[in-house]
Amino acid sequence: MVKANGNYLKLPGSYLFSTIGKKVREYSAANPEAKIIRLGIGDVTQPIAPAIIEAMHKAVDEMGNAETFKGYAPDLGYEFLRNTIAENDYKARGCNIEADEIFVSDGAKCDCSNIQEIFSLDNKIAVCDPVYPVYVDSNVMAGRAGDYNAKTETWSDVIYMPCTADNGFAPQIPDKTPDLIYLCFPNNPTGATITKAQLQEWVDYANKVGAVILYDAAYEAYISEENVPHSIYECEGARTCAIEFRSFSKNAGFTGVRLGFTVIPKELKAGDVALHGLWARRHGTKYNGAPYIIQRAGEAVYSAAGKEQLKAQVAYYMNNAKYIYEGLKGAGFTVSGGVNAPYIWLKTPNNMTSWEFFDYLLEKVQVVGTPGAGFGPSGEGYFRLTAFGTYENTVAAVDRIKNAGL
Amino acid sequence: MVKANGNYLKLPGSYLFSTIGKKVREYSAANPEAKIIRLGIGDVTQPIAPAIIEAMHKAVDEMGNAETFKGYAPDLGYEFLRNTIAENDYKARGCNIEADEIFVSDGAKCDCSNIQEIFSLDNKIAVCDPVYPVYVDSNVMAGRAGDYNAKTETWSDVIYMPCTADNGFAPQIPDKTPDLIYLCFPNNPTGATITKAQLQEWVDYANKVGAVILYDAAYEAYISEENVPHSIYECEGARTCAIEFRSFSKNAGFTGVRLGFTVIPKELKAGDVALHGLWARRHGTKYNGAPYIIQRAGEAVYSAAGKEQLKAQVAYYMNNAKYIYEGLKGAGFTVSGGVNAPYIWLKTPNNMTSWEFFDYLLEKVQVVGTPGAGFGPSGEGYFRLTAFGTYENTVAAVDRIKNAGL
Numbered sequence: 001m002v003k004a005n006g007n008y009l010k011l012p013g014s015y016l017f018s019t020i021g022k023k024v025r026e027y028s029a030a031n032p033e034a035k036i037i038r039l040g041i042g043d044v045t046q047p048i049a050p051a052i053i054e055a056m057h058k059a060v061d062e063m064g065n066a067e068t069f070k071g072y073a074p075d076l077g078y079e080f081l082r083n084t085i086a087e088n089d090y091k092a093r094g095c096n097i098e099a100d101e102i103f104v105s106d107g108a109k110c111d112c113s114n115i116q117e118i119f120s121l122d123n124k125i126a127v128c129d130p131v132y133p134v135y136v137d138s139n140v141m142a143g144r145a146g147d148y149n150a151k152t153e154t155w156s157d158v159i160y161m162p163c164t165a166d167n168g169f170a171p172q173i174p175d176k177t178p179d180l181i182y183l184c185f186p187n188n189p190t191g192a193t194i195t196k197a198q199l200q201e202w203v204d205y206a207n208k209v210g211a212v213i214l215y216d217a218a219y220e221a222y223i224s225e226e227n228v229p230h231s232i233y234e235c236e237g238a239r240t241c242a243i244e245f246r247s248f249s250k251n252a253g254f255t256g257v258r259l260g261f262t263v264i265p266k267e268l269k270a271g272d273v274a275l276h277g278l279w280a281r282r283h284g285t286k287y288n289g290a291p292y293i294i295q296r297a298g299e300a301v302y303s304a305a306g307k308e309q310l311k312a313q314v315a316y317y318m319n320n321a322k323y324i325y326e327g328l329k330g331a332g333f334t335v336s337g338g339v340n341a342p343y344i345w346l347k348t349p350n351n352m353t354s355w356e357f358f359d360y361l362l363e364k365v366q367v368v369g370t371p372g373a374g375f376g377p378s379g380e381g382y383f384r385l386t387a388f389g390t391y392e393n394t395v396a397a398v399d400r401i402k403n404a405g406l
Numbered sequence: 407m408v409k410a411n412g413n414y415l416k417l418p419g420s421y422l423f424s425t426i427g428k429k430v431r432e433y434s435a436a437n438p439e440a441k442i443i444r445l446g447i448g449d450v451t452q453p454i455a456p457a458i459i460e461a462m463h464k465a466v467d468e469m470g471n472a473e474t475f476k477g478y479a480p481d482l483g484y485e486f487l488r489n490t491i492a493e494n495d496y497k498a499r500g501c502n503i504e505a506d507e508i509f510v511s512d513g514a515k516c517d518c519s520n521i522q523e524i525f526s527l528d529n530k531i532a533v534c535d536p537v538y539p540v541y542v543d544s545n546v547m548a549g550r551a552g553d554y555n556a557k558t559e560t561w562s563d564v565i566y567m568p569c570t571a572d573n574g575f576a577p578q579i580p581d582k583t584p585d586l587i588y589l590c591f592p593n594n595p596t597g598a599t600i601t602k603a604q605l606q607e608w609v610d611y612a613n614k615v616g617a618v619i620l621y622d623a624a625y626e627a628y629i630s631e632e633n634v635p636h637s638i639y640e641c642e643g644a645r646t647c648a649i650e651f652r653s654f655s656k657n658a659g660f661t662g663v664r665l666g667f668t669v670i671p672k673e674l675k676a677g678d679v680a681l682h683g684l685w686a687r688r689h690g691t692k693y694n695g696a697p698y699i700i701q702r703a704g705e706a707v708y709s710a711a712g713k714e715q716l717k718a719q720v721a722y723y724m725n726n727a728k729y730i731y732e733g734l735k736g737a738g739f740t741v742s743g744g745v746n747a748p749y750i751w752l753k754t755p756n757n758m759t760s761w762e763f764f765d766y767l768l769e770k771v772q773v774v775g776t777p778g779a780g781f782g783p784s785g786e787g788y789f790r791l792t793a794f795g796t797y798e799n800t801v802a803a804v805d806r807i808k809n810a811g812l
Contacts, residue, residue: 001616001677002525002617003526003529003585003676004525004676004681005524005527006526008524008687011687015691018690043478045472048470048475053466053470056699057463060463063454063662064456069452069454069659071450072447072661106512106664107694109694113692118411120408120410120412123408133691134692137691138691141523141687141692179408209407211407255694256469256476256478256697257697257698257699258695270410271407271409273410273415278410281414281420285519286515286520288512288664289662289664291512292663293462293700294697
C-alpha cells in the first residue's frame with residue numbers, strides 16, 4: 001500500500017510566497033478595480049539587458065542549424081560559462097576557484113533546496129532567523145528538522161540564530177554545534193551584511209568544529225560598501241568548509257530566464273568523502289543541465305556591454321531602495337537594509353503582527369510586502385519591502401504607506 | 407561533525423552515461439584521428455524545427471521589452487502551455503486530464519528522479535529489468551533500495567521485473583507486491599511496447615493493491631502501431647493509480663532545450679493524502695519553473711507548423727531505426743525494438759558480455775552504443791543502439807558493425 005512522505009505533511013501551510021500570491025489573487029478578485037503595487041515577492045521588473053537578448057537570439061539560431069545544434073549539455077555546464085564565472089566572480093577577486101569546481105544550474109533556489117540531499121539525515125542544521133524559507137522547508141521535507149512547535153513556530157532539530165536589531169541583524173555562533181550552517185549575505189530578508197572579518201570568524205569556526213557552511217550569495221551584486229565580502233572564498237580556509245550559491249536572478253533579472261550555479265571546492269570533505277563528487281553524482285543522475293540558450297545568456301552577463309548594462313540596472317533598483325529607506329525613515333518608521341541589498345526591513349508600527357500589517361497595507365492602500373514572520377520567528381514584528389519594482393511604483397507605494405494612517 | 411549521505415556511497419560506479427562518456431573521451435584522446443560514431447546516449451542530432459525557433463525568437467524579444475518582460479513563472483507552468491498540452495496530448499485522445507493536473511518542468515529526467523521524494527521511504531519499488539537507470543539510482547540515493555549485491559548486480563529492496571526475449575520484453579506482475587511501479591513504454595532501452603489491454607491489467611492491478619504506477623511515456627511520439635497506448639490515461643481507472651511523465655526531448659529534439667511535464671490527477675491519493683498537493687508543494691519550495699522562452703518553445707511544438715515539422719523529424723529517426731533493424735537482422739544479428747521506439751535492442755554475438763561488446767565496437771570500428779548491463783541484470787548480453795544519429799552516420803555505423811568481423 002503506497003504511503004506519502006510523512007515529512008511533507010509536517011509542513012504548516014504552504015510555501016510563503018505561494019500563500020502571499022493566493023491572498024493577493026483573492027483580494028484582486030474581490031476588488032477588480034484595485035491598483036495593487038507588488039513589493040512582496042523579490043521579483044524583478046526591468047527587462048533583460050540588450051547584450052543578453054542579443055546573445056540569446058544568436059544561440060536560438062545555433063539551435064536551428066544542424067551544424068551548430070546542441071543536444072545534452074555537459075553535466076557541470078558548458079566550459080565557456082564556467083570559465084567566465086571562474087574568471088570574473090572569483091579569480092578577479094583573488095579567490096582561487098577553478099572552472100571545474102563550478103556547477104551550472106537553473107537557479108539558486110533549486111541548488112539551495114537540493115544541496116541538503118548529499119548530507120546525512122542526522123546532520124544538524126543552523127539557520128539565521130529570519131531567513132529565506134527554502135533552507136528550513138527543504139530540510140523539513142527531507143526529515144532533518146524534527147517536529148514543528150506551532151506555538152514557537154520553530155522545529156525541534158533546527159538551530160536558530162536570531163538576527164535582530166539587538167545584534168545588528170548579524171548571527172552569533174550558536175551554543176549547540178551545528179553540522180550544516182546556512183548563511184545568506186547580503187541577507188534575505190533583512191538586507192543586512194557582515195564584514196569580511198565577521199565572515200572569517202564563521203569560516204574559522206566551521207573548520208574548527210568540522211561543519212560545512214552553505215553560503216547563499218544571491219544578492220552579491222548589490223553590495224556597495226567596502227569591506228563587505230562578495231564571496232565566502234575571500235576568507236582564508238573557506239575551501240575546506242564552504243559551498244557557495246550564486247544566482248543570475250537578481251544581478252541580471254533572470255527570475256524568468258533561470259540560471260544559477262554552485263561552487264564546491266575539491267578539498268571540501270565530509271569525513272573522507274569529497275562533496276564535489278557527490279554533487280557531481282546528483283547532477284549526473286537527477287539533472288540534465290540548464291538550456292544551451294540560457295547558458296549563453298549567462299555568458300553575456302560577463303561581456304563588457306553586459307556588465308555596463310547590468311551596472312545600470314542594479315543602480316536603478318538601488319535608487320528605489322534609497323527612496324523607500326529615506327521615505328519611510330522620514331515618515332517615522334524604523335527601517336534597515338537597503339544599502340548593500342535590494343531589501344528594506346521595516347519594523348511594523350503600533351505593535352502590529354507582520355501578517356496584520358500585510359493585510360492592513362493590502363486592504364487600506366493596496367501595497368503588497370512580505371510579512372517578516374514568514375521568514376522565521378524573529379521576523380515577527382517586521383516587514384520586507386523590495387526595491388525590484390519600477391521607480392514609479394516604488395514612489396507611489398512609499399506615498400501610499402505614508403498616507404496609510406499609521 | 408558533518409557527514410555525507412551514506413546512500414550515495416552505496417552506488418557502484420558513476421551514472422551509466424557519464425561512464426560511457428568517459429570511456430569515449432579516453433579513447434578519442436588516445437586515438438585523435440579516429441572517426442567515432444555515437445549511437446550510445448539517446449541524444450538527438452536534428453536541429454530544432456523552424457516553428458519552434460521562431461517562437462523562441464519572439465519570446466526572447468518579449469523578455470527584452472519592459473511591457474512584455476516575464477519574471478518568475480507560475481509554480482505549475484504557464485497556462486498557455488498547460489492548456490495546449492491538456493488539449494493535444496490528452497483530450498484529443500479521449501483522456502480526461504485537466505490543465506491544472508499538469509506540472510511543467512525542465513525535463514522528464516528531473517521529474518522521474520524527484521517524484522520518489524513525495525513517497526514514504528519504506529515504500530517498495532518495482533522496476534522493469536532492463537530499464538532507464540535513473541529510476542533505481544534515484545531511489546538508492548534516497549535510501550529506498552536497500553543494499554547492493556555486486557554478484558547479482560541487484561538491490562535487496564528493489565523488485566525486478568525481467569523483460570527478456572522469453573516474455574517479449576513485457577514485464578509480468580511480480581510475486582512480491584510493490585507500492586511504486588515504474589513502467590516505461592515505449593521502453594528504454596528495449597524499444598518494446600505493450601498493448602492497451604496489457605497496460606489495463608497493470609492499472610487494474612495497481613488499483614487493487616493500492617500501488618502507484620509511475621509511467622514514463624517519453625518516447626510516445628515514436629509509436630507507429632495501432633493498439634499501443636500513447637498515455638496510461640487511455641486506460642480505465644488510471645486517474646486513481648497513475649502519474650505520467652512526458653518529455654519534449656525526443657519528440658521535438660529538446661535535449662539541450664530542456665522541457666518536460668508530469669501529470670498527477672486530482673483523485674490520486676496515498677492513503678488519504680492527495681499526491682497532487684505534495685508535488686505542488688515540492689514545485690513551490692524546491693523549483694522555480696522552466697524558462698518563459700522555453701515554455702513558449704513547448705507551445706510551438708503543438709502549432710500546426712510545429713506538428714508538421716516534427717512529424718517529419720520523427721519519421722527521419724524512424725527511418726534510421728528501420729535501417730539499423732533490417733541491416734543488422736540481415737547480417738544475422740538478433741534484434742528487436744525499432745518499430746514503436748527509436749531504440750534497437752541487439753543480442754550481443756558470440757556470447758560477449760555487453761561491456762565486452764561495447765569495447766569491441768569502440769576499438770574495432772569506432773561505433774558507440776550502450777551496454778545492456780547498464781540498464782539492469784537482464785540487460786546483460788544485450789546492446790542498445792539509437793536511431794537519433796544522422797542518416798549518414800547511421801548507415802556508416804551499420805556497415806561498420808557488419809564488417810566488424812563478428
